[in-house]
Amino acid sequence: MLGYGLDRVLFNAGVYRLQDPRSRVYNFDPYLEEIMPVQEFDFDALTAYKTSSQDESLLAITKEHGTKFTGSTSSMSGVLSQFHHLISGQRLLNHKMLSQTFVAPSNKFSKVSRAPTSIFLRRKNGVHAIDADKSFDSPNVMSWLGHSMEKLLTTTPEEFEKFRRSNAAEAPKEDGSARCFHYSKQGNFLIRSQLDAYDPRLPGAGIFDVKTRAVVSIRMNAEEYETGLGYQLRYDHGEWESYEREFYDMSRATMLKYSLQVRMGRMDGIFVAYHNIERMFGFQYLSLADMDRVLHGQTDPCLGDQEFKMSVHLFDEVLQRATERFPDNEIRLTFHVSGKTPSYMAIIAEPFTSEEVDNIQASKKDIFDEFKWKVVGGQPDESKMQSEWRDIQERVNEELISEEATEQGEDEEAITNDVNASNVEEQPKGEEPSATGAQMTEAPAQAEKPIMGWTLTVRNRVNGNTTDRPENLEPSDDWALEYFLQEIPEEGRGKVHANLQKSIMSIFGQDQAARDVDLRFYRQKIQKWTDAGRRWQEEQKEIDEKMGKQIYRPLGPGSEAASTPVSSQDK
Incomplete structure (x- = not known):
């Protein structure tokens, strides 16, 4: 369950600020305000995340229930997002809840959220496990901070402080029971969903997801996140420094995945904590109905529920x-x-061996390990360091042998040249030299792997009438989906595959320099707000030091509190 009285957020619409800007009263414990730096948190004490194919318990349960496929909410949500775009006829986002002060919002999903999505289907113990493709993953401080902040929001300050590296007491090591999962069966799928938080007063099972949302200045430059630390959330509405901006960006980028994860896990909604890496700003609870309003244009869950089942x-x-x-x-x-119109889904399947997939999935391991060592902190991988030293020594030994061979070879070179000169034959014009030596032993080029491809088209019928997409669907409406899954001719599969890879590379394969050029203007604009926000925050600290920190608690008839607010020093 949530700590610090944050459960109040679950039952109130809109944003709940950590500190009220007008009265300066804290709605929750000020301990939440200053976020523990990732370098100080002992991540090694947390239970390591397991992909679907690594989770022996998940594989056993899948086999026990006789389902063929299994996956986690995170590994499946990307693909299911693509099915949403297809079935909904690329439905535009509903932003009617945004204020008039938010200038010209786009009703389209972000380019990244519309990009091609890849998964690996791995054969494990007689079932097929779905793992997300890690080929283009890159480390960032936000993913690490998400783990520590989730721990912060669901434990007491005393318990959380045990995870600080500088704490004399050793952090409590989590065992396998620290991660709780919910399993749901959907057709031939058994889906694993991590249980982040629970409150019995919420509808249904009372389960909800915890999401930490970094502000726009951090998201736009995750590699150099330090430059965006001063950005503040000061207003409810407006284009910059507002919760409205964060909600808007979330709706275009991640809200669809969040809603699908909620449906897969049979959850009620998501609890969002807004921050800038250093400082916590506020909290918001978004029920599934809140997200459906943006994504499907209605709060009745019947449309989203049926679309989800069709997608699966x-x-x-x-x-x-x-x-x-x-x-x-x-x-x-x-x-x-x-x-394009009509819309269709292109699907490409490529066969691999288990070893090949392992190599692909581990291709970024060194980058992630280095990031953890340099940015997050902790001890470097000793086995890797020893391996690197062995490689260095082997190269030194090879160099020594090469130098000895060179000295011996210099004496023989003149003799060898004389012998070769007497055996040279002039090649007739127009003919290539005959293959000799290494050329004769060269292995033939391997044939390209066979690939398979399909196109998927759909047609919606609501109450017998064909329509691009259901609108304002009611539970009594009859919605049927017709679809046609057709093989791509063999001669066309390579081109489709190449186009998909080109699209992926254009979005995820850019190097740092190219991204800097594309985002230069946007980052410069944000930097102005960041610099101003840093100055503003320093002013607020001075005011708090003079006034002290007041924490909200109920007053008046019927309350148990004293008649005056209590300061944090008296708490």
Whole structure:
């Protein structure tokens, strides 16, 4: 459950600020305001995350229940987002709840959220586990901070301080029971969902997700996040420094995945904590109905629920086709919905061996390890360091041997040249020299791997009438989905695959310099707000030091509090 009285946020619409800007009264414990730096938190004490294919318990439960496929909410939400775009006819976002002070909002999803999505289908113990493709993953401080902040929001200050590296007492090591999961069966899928938080007063099972949301200055430059630390959230509405801006960006980028994760985990909603890495600003609870209003244009869950079930059914159909085509392989599947009209989904399946997938998934391990060592803190990988020293010594030994061979070879070079000169034959014009030596032993080029591809098109019928997408659907309406999954001709699969890879590279494959150029103007604009926010925050600290910190507690008839506010020093 949430700590610090944060459960009040669950039952109030809108943003709940940590500190009221007008009265300067803290709605919650000021301990939450200053976030523990990632360098000071002992992440090694937390239970390591396991992908679907690594989770032996998940694989066993999947086999026990007779389902063919299994995955986690995080590994499946990207693909299911693509099915949303297809089934909904690329429905635009509903931003009617934004204020008039927010100038010209876009009703389209962000480019990254519309990019092709890839997964690996891994064969494990007789079932197929879905893992997200890590080829283009990159480390960032926000993902690490999400783990520590989740611990912060659900424990007491005393318990949380035990995870500080400088604490004399050793941090309590979590065992396997520290991560609780909910399992749900959807057709041929068994889906694992991590249980972040619970409150019995919420509808349904009372489960909800905890999300930490860094402000725009951090998200726009995650590699150099220090430059955006001064950015503040000061206003409810407006284009900059507002909770409205953060909600708007979230709606275009991650809200669709959040809503799908909520549906997969049979949760009620998400608890969002807004921060700038250094400082916590406020909190907001978004129920599934709140998210459906933005994504589906209505609060009644019948539209989103039916679309989710249809998406899972189509996903199952694709995976069945892929495993029939490559029964003995592990498979990478890439999904993308065309922005053209009529809209369609292109799907490419590539077979791999288990070792090949392991290598692909581990290709960024060194980068992540280095980031953890340099940015997050902790001890470097000793086995890796020893391996690096062995490599260095081997190169030194090779160099010594090479130098000895060179000295011996210099004496023989003249003789060798004389012998070779007597055996040279002039090649007739127009003919290539005959293959000799290494050329004769060169291995033939390997043939390209066979790939498979499909296009998926759909048509919606509501109450017998064909429509681009359901609008204002009611539970009594009859919504049927017709679909056609067709193989791409063999001669066309390579081109589709190349186009998908080109699209992925254009979005995720940019180097740092290219990203800096693309985002230069936007970052310069944000930097002005960041610099001003840093100065403003210094002024606020001086005021708080003079006035002291007051924490909210109920007063008046019926309350148990004293008749005057209490300062944090008296708490």
